[in-house]
Amino acid sequence: MDNALVVQDLEKKYGKIKALKGINFEVKPNEIFALIGPNGAGKTTALRIIATILKPDAGDAILYGTSIRKNPEQIRPVISYLPEEAGTYKNMTGFGYIKFMASLYTNDPKLRQKYLETAFEIAGLEGRMNDKLATYSKGMVRKIILARAVMTRPKLAILDEPTSGLDVINALEIRNTIKKFAQSGMTVLVSSHNMLEIEYLCDRVAMINKGEIHKIGTPSELKSEFGSQNLEEVFSEVVK
Amino acid sequence: MIRFFTLLKKEVRELLTPQMILPMLIGVLALAFIGNIVGSEGKKSQTGHSVSILDLDKTDSSGLVNKIFTESGFTVDYNTDLTAEQIIKKATDEKTGTVLIIPEGFEDGMGKLEQQKILKHSVISNFSIFATTGSAAVDLTISAVNEYFSNLMMSRSIPGEDPAVLKNPVVTDKYVSLKEKTAHISIDEVTGFITTQTMFIPIVIFMIIVSASQMIAVTIASEKENKTLETLLSTPVSRISIVTAKMTAAGLVSLLMATAYMFGMNYYINGLTGGAFSSSGDSSISSAITRLGLTLSIPDYALIGISLFLSILIALAISLILGAFAEDVKKAQGLITPILFLIMIPYLMSMFIDVGTSSTGIKLLMYAIPFSHTFSASQNLFLQNYQPVIFGIIYQSVWVIALVIIAAKIFKSDKILTMKINFSKKSLTKIRMF
Ligand SMILES: Nc1ncnc2c1ncn2[C@@H]1O[C@H](COP(=O)(O)OP(=O)(O)OP(=O)(O)O)[C@@H](O)[C@H]1O
Ligand SMILES: [Mg+2]
Numbered sequence: 001m002d003n004a005l006v007v008q009d010l011e012k013k014y015g016k017i018k019a020l021k022g023i024n025f026e027v028k029p030n031e032i033f034a035l036i037g038p039n040g041a042g043k044t045t046a047l048r049i050i051a052t053i054l055k056p057d058a059g060d061a062i063l064y065g066t067s068i069r070k071n072p073e074q075i076r077p078v079i080s081y082l083p084e085e086a087g088t089y090k091n092m093t094g095f096g097y098i099k100f101m102a103s104l105y106t107n108d109p110k111l112r113q114k115y116l117e118t119a120f121e122i123a124g125l126e127g128r129m130n131d132k133l134a135t136y137s138k139g140m141v142r143k144i145i146l147a148r149a150v151m152t153r154p155k156l157a158i159l160d161e162p163t164s165g166l167d168v169i170n171a172l173e174i175r176n177t178i179k180k181f182a183q184s185g186m187t188v189l190v191s192s193h194n195m196l197e198i199e200y201l202c203d204r205v206a207m208i209n210k211g212e213i214h215k216i217g218t219p220s221e222l223k224s225e226f227g228s229q230n231l232e233e234v235f236s237e238v239v240k
Numbered sequence: 241m242i243r244f245f246t247l248l249k250k251e252v253r254e255l256l257t258p259q260m261i262l263p264m265l266i267g268v269l270a271l272a273f274i275g276n277i278v279g280s281e282g283k284k285s286q287t288g289h290s291v292s293i294l295d296l297d298k299t300d301s302s303g304l305v306n307k308i309f310t311e312s313g314f315t316v317d318y319n320t321d322l323t324a325e326q327i328i329k330k331a332t333d334e335k336t337g338t339v340l341i342i343p344e345g346f347e348d349g350m351g352k353l354e355q356q357k358i359l360k361h362s363v364i365s366n367f368s369i370f371a372t373t374g375s376a377a378v379d380l381t382i383s384a385v386n387e388y389f390s391n392l393m394m395s396r397s398i399p400g401e402d403p404a405v406l407k408n409p410v411v412t413d414k415y416v417s418l419k420e421k422t423a424h425i426s427i428d429e430v431t432g433f434i435t436t437q438t439m440f441i442p443i444v445i446f447m448i449i450v451s452a453s454q455m456i457a458v459t460i461a462s463e464k465e466n467k468t469l470e471t472l473l474s475t476p477v478s479r480i481s482i483v484t485a486k487m488t489a490a491g492l493v494s495l496l497m498a499t500a501y502m503f504g505m506n507y508y509i510n511g512l513t514g515g516a517f518s519s520s521g522d523s524s525i526s527s528a529i530t531r532l533g534l535t536l537s538i539p540d541y542a543l544i545g546i547s548l549f550l551s552i553l554i555a556l557a558i559s560l561i562l563g564a565f566a567e568d569v570k571k572a573q574g575l576i577t578p579i580l581f582l583i584m585i586p587y588l589m590s591m592f593i594d595v596g597t598s599s600t601g602i603k604l605l606m607y608a609i610p611f612s613h614t615f616s617a618s619q620n621l622f623l624q625n626y627q628p629v630i631f632g633i634i635y636q637s638v639w640v641i642a643l644v645i646i647a648a649k650i651f652k653s654d655k656i657l658t659m660k661i662n663f664s665k666k667s668l669t670k671i672r673m674f
Contacts (some may be wrong), residue, residue, distance in 0.1 A: 014658060053473040055652040073476070081474035089250070091257055093356030103246040104475045158474075 004029045004187040005050070005156060009059035010044050019045040021211040022059065027156075032188040032199045034180065036231065037208035043191035044084050044160055046208070050189065051081035051158045061094065075165055081151040084160040084191075087141065090134035094125055094144055097133060101148045115151040122147035122177055141172035146174055150181050157181070157191045163197065175201045195231040205231065207238050214238045244481045251489030255455055264451075264497050268504035289374045290315035292339045294327045298349035305340070305358070305385055312381045328361055335365045337374040353393060358382070374457055375502035418532045425528035433529055434622055440505035441618050445548060446587045447501055449611065452494035452552050452561040453579045456486060460563035461572030470657065479651040483644070487556045494552060533624060540621040543629055544614075550636035551614040555579055564647075566657050586612035590619075608638045 005027040005072040019042045022184040027033040029178065035043045048062050052072035060069045068075050090095055102115040123144045133141065142162070149157055162178065163171040178201065182188050192198045198205060199219045207215045207222075215222060215238050219231055226234045291314050295302045298320055309316050317336060319327055324341055331339045341359035349356045360382075362375050394403040463469035472482060524589050529535065536544075559576050566572035589602075598606075602606040606612045613632025620629050650656050 001535045048470070048654075048657070051470075053470055053657060073478075074472060077476040077561070079474065081471065083467040083470040084468060086471060087468060089254060089466070089468060092250075099249055100246065101471075104243055104472075104477050107242045171408060 002029075003027065004031070005033075005189065006066060007046075007050070007059070008061065008087045010046060010049060010056050010061065011058040012042075012049060012054065013057055018211055020049075020056075021205075023208065023211070023213045025206045025213060025216055027184040027187055027189060029187055030182055030185055031203045032182050032190065032201060034193050034202040035189070035191045035207050035208050036193065036198055036235070037204075038193055040210075041193075041208045042211040043193075045207060046099055047081070047158050047160050047189065050156075051079065052076055053081070076236070078155040080152060080154040080157050082149045082157070082159045082162060083143055085165075088133045088136075088145065090132065091130060092133055094123070094133060095193045097144065097236070098123075098129075098148060098151070102151065105152050110152050118153075119147040119151040120143075122150065126226075139166050142166060142174060146177060150177070150186065153181075153186060156189060158186045158189065161191055161193070163192070164194070171197065196237055199231055207235055209239045243477045245427055246327050246487035247477065247481055251459065251485050252493060255489055255493045257263055260455070260493075262295070264500060267447075268500045271501070271504035273529070278407060289313075289338075289377050290317065291378055292317040292331045292334075293319065294322055294324065294326055294339065295320045296344045297342050297346035301347035301350055301389075302342045305342060308385050308388065309340075309381055312384065314377075314378075314381065318455045320392050324359075326384070328363065331361070331363045332365075338362055338378045340378070350389060370566070383470055414533060416528075418534065423528035423531040425525060425532075428613050429525050430534065432527065433525060434619075436535065438618050438622070440502075441544075442587055442590050442615050444498055444501050444505060445551065445611075446583055448494045448498045448548070449551055449555045449583050450580060451497055452490050453555045453576045454573065455493060456490040456556050457559040457566065457572040457576045458536075458557070458564035458569050459486060459490070461566040461569045465568045473651075480648050483560065483648050483651050486560065487553065487644075490556050491549070491552050491671055495549075498548075533575045534622055536618070536621055543621060543633070544617050547614040547617045547629065547633055547636065548628065550633060550640055551611050553580070553640045554643060555583070555637060557640065559578045560647045561643070561650060564650050582609055583611050585609060586615045590615040604615075608637075610636045 003026045007023060007025050009022045009024060011018075015228055023042070023046060025033070035046060045054065049056050050063075052068050052075050056069060060067050062068070063075055063079070065141050066074050089100075092100065098119045098132050099112075099114055102112045102119070104114065106112050109122070123129075123146075125140060125144065128136070128140065131143070146159070146162060149159065157178075159178070165175050166174065170214050175197075178188055178190070189197075190201065192206060202219065204216065204218050205222070215234070217225070222231065222234045223229070226237050228234045228237065248268065286291060291309055293309065293316055295306065295318065306316055306318050309666065317330075317334075322330070327341070330336075330341055331401070339359075339361040339363070343357065343359070344375050345355050346358075390407065391403040394401070394406055415422050416425050416427055416430050440607060460469070464471070475672070558579055562575040562578070563572050566575050590612070590660055606616075613629070617632065620626075627653055
């Protein structure tokens with residue numbers, strides 16, 4: 001088995017709106033794979049289906065041989081999902097939030113302790129872990145949520161626009177964390193509409209527009225194929 | 241199971257925030273406070289009235305009027321040497337509610353068996369209830385005065401006969417029967433007792449159900465707003481745990497509120513009635529009530545509790561389903577309005593209408609609303625009508641099961657994330673869910 005995730009002909013409609021018109025792609029183990037495209041392209045819809053919280057109208061996604069459609073209960077323990085613009089429980093402390101989320105993944109106190117340590121290290125919010133999450137800045141919230149998402153070392157981390165709305169420094173820190181975890185053995189599926197930034201993060205990208213995937217490849221492959229300086233130019237060529 | 245408790249703990253924590261607790265505490269304190277104020281004012285009105293008496297007769301008989309008023313607990317300003325104008329002015333200045341003027345020749349006329357007039361002047365300083373009760377208390381004491389003098393006259397005119405028999409040759413001896421049990425008591429006393437014992441029950445039920453619905457609709461909508469629901473749904477916890485943890489937490493917290501409100505209500509009612517009907521009250525009434533079996537036993541309380549719990553669960557499940565339609569907290573609060581109506585109808589009806597004797601249409605409407613059965617349970621149990629209570633509990637259970645299944649179905653499908661109500665034609669097609 002050489003693919004971590006295989007997405008096959010995924011389709012999803014909301015009422016009359018066709019958000020996904022049958023998309024296909026594969027993600028290799030320990031790869032950082034990005035879905036890039038403009039607002040409304042269908043990125044979030046695709047990620048939600050793979051995260052087992054939406055049901056596809058047609059098609060399936062297979063994670064290491066397990067169908068997300070048929071066996072979502074087996075998928076959930078080995079993935080983690082970071083929703084777009086995710087918030088937290090504002091009355092919890094940073095520590096309380098991490099502990100609560102860790103308890104949802106394991107009943108084993110030792111394992112939970114390991115998750116907590118990993119999360120604290122990633123979040124790097126020394127001195128603020130006992131403060132209410134309501135007092136956190138946007139960047140701090142994103143760090144703690146990302147820490148939560150990777151602390152269980154999932155087989156697949158699904159991150160919907162993990163850096164959107166953050167300043168350059170915070171975005172860089174988040175990207176470095178993601179890269180570090182991928183190198184230590186974690187497959188990552190991210191989405192973004194910021195095509196310039198995504199070049200620095202991803203191994204391969206899929207360009208999605210209006211529910212269809214137009215092009216898949218490494219950033220350098222795509223750039224040389226179209227003779228462009230950056231992925232934004234490639235994208236505007238692709239969707240012409 | 242451990243994960244369920246993790247979720248439950250989190251839900252309870254989310255509910256027991258200062259924003260939630262503070263309004264409740266204020267409500268309870270306000271109730272107790274109002275009860276005490278009203279109660280102490282009421283007591284003042286029963287005992288602390290004042291009256292000005294101008295005695296122009298200055299005889300033993302007119303002196304007796306003064307004595308009867310003093311002994312009835314009035315603060316009497318007794319005068320013999322003022323004019324009518326002077327005493328009314330004085331009463332106005334001192335805010336004495338009532339002026340009584342006993343005319344000259346009062347005793348003489350009485351001796352000749354002629355009807356005598358005492359002038360009663362009410363001096364208005366305000367229109368509060370207690371001002372009126374002051375005047376009523378004076379009238380009540382005047383009848384005591386009448387009683388006294390009438391007995392005196394009768395025993396003088398018809399010596400050797402009992403004046404009580406002469407005045408009321410016919411009296412009623414009052415009994416109340418309930419299910420083959422009979423007690424020596426009047427029906428007014430029974431209803432008075434039952435009403436004071438039960439009047440706070442519907443209010444408490446109403447408050448609990450409303451607050452429980454609000455809580456759950458708000459928590460589910462705020463989870464949607466913050467995207468924590470999406471996170472939760474992607475974790476390995478079962479959907480049914482998420483649903484039941486939310487419902488249990490809101491149920492527990494509203495029971496806690498119920499207890500607090502019960503205490504507040506108890507203060508309120510004790511304040512109002514001055515503890516008149518509490519256990520230490522009139523012993524002949526309470527022993528008659530006990531003989532009639534008009535008390536609630538522990539199984540009765542258990543039945544009321546079960547019925548209330550089922551009502552809470554129904555309200556929670558409906559709110560959970562409605563909350564699932566809402567995208568944010570504000571919309572959630574709007575969406576639970578239908579539940580408020582469903583609770584309001586039986587609440588008001590239980591206070592003003594006797595369902596047993598109303599028309600079939602109203603009866604059916606009342607029985608169809610699941611909350612009605614909780615409102616009528618305590619009355620039925622006082623009357624030992626177990627059948628409707630048991631029927632109500634069964635009917636409510638059916639509702640609970642159906643609603644929990646629907647709620648779990650919504651959480652199992654992805655409708656929880658995709659459905660919303662916008663009341664526009666286009667999006668209404670989205671709510672066709674099953
Ligand atoms: N709950 C919903 N109900 C109806 N339509 C929806 C819903 N969610 C998404 N859509 C529609 O589906 C399409 C794809 O949306 P999606 O959120 O997947 O896009 P996206 O690529 O994530 O966009 P963005 O960059 O803005 O996040 C859009 O046309 C959107 O309007
Ligand atoms: Mg999106």
